[in-house]
Amino acid sequence: MPIKSMYVTYSDSIYQFIYFLVGDDELAKDLTQETFLKAINSNPQFRGESSEKTWLSKIARNLVYDHFRRKRLLKFIPFLHEHEQIDYTYSPEQWLEAKNEQYELYEALGKLPHHYREAIVLRKIEQFSIKESAQILGWNEAKVKNATERGMKKMNELLGGERDA
Amino acid sequence: MLDSKLRSLERKTLDEETKNSQLLKLNKRNKDYMKKQKFTYSVTLVLFGLLLFVFSQTITESPKSIQSQQLTNFELGEVTKAYYLYSKRADRMYNLTSPFYTDKIFTTDPAVLNEFELLFKNSEWLPFNGDLTKYTTSINYLFQLENGESVYLKEINEDGFFVNPNTMMQTKLAQQSHEQFVFYWMHIYMGKNEFPPWKIGLLTILLLIFVYAAIKSNKRGTIEKNSSLINLSGLGLAFFCIHKMNEWLGVNHLLTLLLIFTFFMSATVYLHILIKKQEPNWKYHIQRIFMANIVLFVLFI
Incomplete structure (x- = not known):
């Protein structure tokens, strides 16, 4: 697919995915652009093993990780094992504050450990299959299932336990 | 319940202004990338062509001029290195000047070289009056001698009939000697390619x-x-x-x-x-x- 149509089709979805991961509007916009710029360079290497959306999401996720690496949030600690324990400022924008329930959901998402958040965003919000989520996250399917279940449980706790009733 | 709430979670989208500016940048970058790709491809093609040209030049190198020597009696002498040239172009390349030329095996094993000397020692050499250009597919041998000279032998018809293009002298090894000669080279070839x-x-x-x-x-x-x-x-x-x-x-x-x-x-x-x-x-x-x-x-x- 030419880059223009790819951007028109997927830009919103990629932006939303990144926004869920970083919680910052401007950063999400920048990383969205970077995702598509990176896709230009690696487009011929897209081997059709997954959908374009999955492929773009994986690039986006890698960029998010690279961003945090650059920010040295993860300095001196092994990235893939410890990043999950790190939390960062995650505050929904003003546009949501009026909508109380939605705001609470965003806030709860922001309080989740990073790997739970990723799993929930992909599986429950973006509606990726387990297989696709595993491809994007570079995990096995069991880990995706596990993280989603535990994330949902944690989110229920954060929301006071009554929402899943 | 939480599932459905998450599914219908309201999400912010990119505004038109951002989309337009990002699209502009993407288009520009895409054009630059295409240009770069075409440049890389062109340079690669040129380099590939150049490499092929160099290759073709080395394999079509003109033969060393043959200076006929007025020798009536030929002795192989003490051999220090023997080459087996199994390329069809070996007769044009026997001076081995090209570093790219590798259709050859060689031996410096004194025992084998000594055997080669003995095989040719008492052979009878006669003038050759045929046309060597007819034998382009024949097998070729090169012997480097202790005195610094080289002896080039061309085996025609693969039956032990050897011609020295430098002296235009010919000899025929006895069947047993020829079989021995082939046997040694076979061993060297196998050893080299193990x-x-x-x-x-x-x-x-x-x-x-x-x-x-x-x-x-x-x-x-x-x-x-x-x-x-x-x-x-x-x-x-x-x-x-x-x-x-x-x-x-x-x-x-x-x-x-x-x-x-x-x-x-x-x-x-x-x-x-x-x-x-x-x-x-x-x-x-x-x-x-x-x-x-x-x-x-x-x-x-």
Whole structure:
């Protein structure tokens, strides 16, 4: 697919995915652009093993990780094992504050450990299959299932336990 | 309940202004990328052409002028190094000036060289009046002597009938001597082309590095930068393979193989464009040519 149509089709979805991961509007916009710029360079290497959306999401996720690496949030600690324990400022924008329930959901998402958040965003919000989520996250399917279940449980706790009733 | 709430979670979208500015930048970058790709491809093609030109020049090098010597009696003398030239072009290349010329095996084993000396020692040499240009596919031998001279022998008809193009003298080895002569070369050839465990080990390690690199890049979703160590190993392995193929199969075969690779890669690239409607990544395809070389090499052993 030419880059223009790819951007028109997927830009919103990629932006939303990144926004869920970083919680910052401007950063999400920048990383969205970077995702598509990176896709230009690696487009011929897209081997059709997954959908374009999955492929773009994986690039986006890698960029998010690279961003945090650059920010040295993860300095001196092994990235893939410890990043999950790190939390960062995650505050929904003003546009949501009026909508109380939605705001609470965003806030709860922001309080989740990073790997739970990723799993929930992909599986429950973006509606990726387990297989696709595993491809994007570079995990096995069991880990995706596990993280989603535990994330949902944690989110229920954060929301006071009554929402899943 | 939480599932459905999350599914219907309100999400912010990119505003038109941001989209337009990002699209502009993307289009510009895309054009630059295409230009860069075309430039890379053109440069590669030119370099490839240049390499082929150099190659073709070295294999069509004009023969060393033959100065006939007025010798009526010929003795092989003390041999320090013997070459077996199994290329069809050996008669044009017997002076071995080209570093690219590898269609040969040689031995410096004193025992074998001594046997060669003895085989030719009492042979009778007579003037040769035939036309050597008729025997372009014959097998050729070169003997470096202790006094610094070289003796070039051309075996015509493969029945022990030898001609020295320098002196235009001929001799015929007895059947038993000829069989002995062939037997020695067969052993040298087999010894030269054996594949010892250290080579297998080295190849395995290099191939494992490639597999590791492939898995590592797959994990990141796209094939990204390989480490320079992997690139250098790949390049070294590719050159090693080409060199070995050249040595074992001969320049003719190597050029044929390169032609096949080029055809194969071109077909792949065109199919890529036709089916996927995408501009191919030439760097990636060139890497695949090298990989194809390696795979072929492994298959050949």
